[in-house]
Amino acid sequence: MNLVYCSQGHPNPAGNRFCQHCGEPMLGVNPRNLPNGVTLGDRYRIVRELGKGGFGQTYLAQDLNRFHELCVLKEFAPQVQGDYALQKSQELFEREAGVLYKLQHPQIPRFRELFRVAYQGEERLFLVQDYVDGQTYQALLNTRKQQGIGFTEAEVVELFEDILPVLHYIHALWVVHRDISPDNLILRTQDRKPVLIDFGGVKEVAVRAELQYSPAALAGQSTIIPTRLGKAGYAPREQMQRGVVSAQSDLYALAATALALLTGKEPQELIDNRTLSWHWSQIGHISPKFQGILEKMLQPIPSDRYQSAQEVLQALDDTQGHPLIATVAHTPEAPVVPIISPVPTPAEPNTGATFAVVPPATSAVSASVTPKRSHWGCLGKTLLWLLVIASAGAIGWWAGSWWIRSQVEKLSSSPTPTLTLTPTTSPTATPTSSSxxxxxxxxxxxxxxxxxxQNLGIELSFYEELVNQAFENLKPEQKGKVLGNTPEEASLRADRDKIANDLLNQIEQVNLTSQVRKDLGTYNSADRKQWTSRVNRLRLSSRSLTDLANGKFAALLPQYTAKTLNLDFDDWLKTPVGQLWYAIAADIVPTLEAKTALETVVFDPGATSKQLNGTLKLGEGKAYIAQLAAGQLMQLKLEAPDQVLISVYSPSGQVQILEDSPERNWSGTLPESGFYELVIISNAPETTNYQLDLTVNDTSPVTTPTPSVSPAF
Incomplete structure (x- = not known):
């Protein structure tokens, strides 16, 4: 099944007009999109498109200067016209990108650089970040919804304990994320820690650039309505209606994320928009204490919520006995900043990402663990507030907070909303709709x-495509269909799971190296060309590399060869199973370079024959090269089980001598001078020994020029 992806990374069958997971329209191919395999500035090679972000396309790439390490390139491409508008937009972008550079935390993707490059006569600007291998919590939730389950309270509490220190860190640096949701949290495969992604200050720039520097705006005729960035249901009202963000808005979004994970429903399905009361009876069974924490985080007025991530951690510690995580030593509250002047609220707010707020100075950050705070009495709190008010700048902050509260209270002109509490019921599974x-x-x-x-380090998207291809090969009638969760389809799901299990068994048997497994789904013809160049330097042609890879693939995955699937080899390589061939070839090249799978035949002085011995496991092979001259008589004798095959190639490849042959004896006059290639491959199920006797009538040094070997892929 060919899959396409929406901007959130959700897989969909090709031809879908809307994403079956989030409903987003599936757009056609953008002519500005970079093709897979293209290299930008001799530095970054595009692996594939990851999706469309808030300010341009996002790509998975390999950093050629860092041993092909994976990274993410986010292009800045605002919809503006003219050199002046583009220049001003890029200046805004660079300034906001400086915010990301300041963030140095193990659970935030590291910002690497801003990268400018000319491509097809056009200057392009990219933000380069570390690639995080894992799944978003939205993807994890979708998988569980298909199984009729959601996240448990214990799992959500663990998420809070792991991510609240990250929020505490960014808020101490006066940075507000403003787009926390399951889509922007990744569970990292390496250590099972959540990673906070898609800080959207740079995304905000694209909107601001279009507002300020579009042709209509420059002419004073703009009719564009400013867009409130944030996800409906996750962002609080003050953010969606007035563009006001703060540490408290991030905490609100985190609580809304918790409800989505616990129930499998979007937050807007769980709230009464008229009274702003939450339907706790639909949320299922959670402890009263954790419910109380979520209630406070979800209060409609920012000052009624917890004022910092550390306060939420303290509440978890006080109520559930969880130890505090390492926190920031000094925590000024993140400022509350109106981003764009008030405008009428659209009926359906657009979804975007974050805004980063950067003050003139930042607070020092400590990695030490903060001990449990003592409980202050009324007098202690009063003294504390007097000290805060006496400090520089505190009066301004207090006044700003008072103004924001008064404005938000005006927005909530209806009677003061309360959270309606109803008795919780016993835990129940949350099935997917109509299933x-x-x-x-x-x-x-x-x-x-x-x-x-996950243990094998294989990306989910590639895994699903691989299993789908194998499943459709077994069940052609299922091609293009989405397998549901109905009882009638249980046997089909069992068949698909068996295929997945068999494929994982076979991949384990192939014994690929860890990095090669991680790169599955990213290989293309550019890799083959690079490998060909590397083996050519060893006096081997691409024919030998192809033989070795074909031999191992056919021995370990016989039902998926190009011949078995009745596909042209080049077309077959473009399929998911073709990625497994690429991976096998990727692992073979280093063994040839290390001379563990390659041997140069050197005759002893005065000798006319050479005995070559080896031991091969199922699918393994060995290549030999021998420099010989035209007109020499060569004899070969192979002693090995019938499942061991031999190929012999002339230096130019124009003369076919033997190819995957079971012959045990061969003799003939050599047609060319140069390096002959001999490849032996075992299809025997057991480890086997072989002996190859090579004899020529004259082994004096060859003086004729050696023809160059051209790639034969």
């Missing part, structure tokens, strides 16, 4: 498969 939850055994089976995939 029946899978049973526990099936859910456990699928969870085990995903765990094996």
């Amino acid at each position: 029946t939850p899978v049973d526990n055994s099936e859910a456990q089976r699928q969870q085990a498969l995903q765990q094996r995939r």
Whole structure:
């Protein structure tokens, strides 16, 4: 099944007009999109497009200067016209990118650089960040919804404990994320820690640039309505209606994220928009204390919420006995900043990402663990506030907070909203719409498969495409269909899971190196050309590399060869199973360079024959090169089981001598001078020994020029 992805990374069958997960329109191919395999500035090679972000396309790339390490390139491409507008927009972009540069935290993707490059006569600007290998919490939630389950309270509390210190860190640096949601939290494969992604100050620039520097705006005729960045349901009212963000708005969004994970529903499905009361009866069973924490985080007025991430951590510590995580030593409250002047609120606010607020100075950050705070009495709190008010700048902050509260209270002109509490019910599974939850055994089976995939370091998107291709090969009638969770489809799901299990078994048997497994889904013809160049330097042609890779693939994955699937080889390489061939080839090249899978035949002085011995496991091969002259008589004798095959190639490749042959004896006059290639591959199920006797009538040094070997892929 060919899959396409929306801007949030959700997989969809090709031809979908809307994303089946989030409803986003599926757009056509943008002519500005960079093709896979293109290299920018001799530095970054595009692997594939990840999606469309808030300010341009986002790509997965390899950093050629850092051993092909994966990274993310986010292009800044605002919809403005003219050199002046573009220059001013880029200046804003560079200034906001400086915010990301200041963030140095292990659970925030590291900002690497701003990268300018000319491509096809056009200057392009990219933000380069570390690539995070893992799944978003939205993707994890979607998988669980298909199984009829959601996240448990314990899992959400663990998420809070891991991510609140990150929020504490950014808020101490006066940075507000403003787009926290399951889509912008990744569970990192390496250490199972959540990572906070998509800080949107740079995304905000694209909107501001279009507002300020579009042709109509420059002419004073702009009719564009300013866009409130943030996700409906996750961002609080003050952010969506007035563009006001603060540390408290991030805490609100985190609580809304918790509700989405616990219930499998969007937050707007769980709130009464008229009274702003939450339907706790639909949220299922959570402890009263944790519910109380969420209630306070979700208060409609910012000053009624917890005022910092550290306060939420303290509440968790006080109520549930969880230890505090390392926090920031000194925590000024993040400022509350109106971003764009008030405008009428659109009926359906656009979804965007974050705004970063940077003051003239930042606070020092400490990695030490803060001990549990003592409980202050009324007098202690009064003295503390007097000290704060007496400090420089505190009066301004207090006045700003008072103004914001008064404005928000005006917005909430209806009676003061309260949270309606109803008795919780026993835990129930949350099935996906119009489907029946899978049973526990099936859910456990699928969870085990995903765990094996993660242990192998294989990306989810590639894994799904691979399993889909194998499933459709077995069940052609299912091509293009989306497998549901109905009882009638249980046998089909079982068949698909069995195929997935068999594929994982075969991938484990191939014994690929970890980096090669991680790169599955990213290989293309550019890799083949690079590998060809590397083996050419060893006096081998690409034919030998292809033979070695074909041999291992056919031995370990025989049902998925190009011949078995009745596909042209080049077309087959473009399929998901073709990625496994690429991976095998990627691992073979270093073994040739290390001479563990390659040997140069050197005759002893005065000798006319050479005995070559080796031991091969299933799918393994060995290549030999021998410099010989035209007109020499060569004899070959191979002693090995029938499943061991031999190929012999002339230096130019124009004369076919033997190819994947079971012959055990061969003799003939050599047609060319140069390096002949001999490749032996074992298809025997058991480890086997072989002996190859090579004899020529004259082994004196060859003086004729050696023809150059041209790639034969």
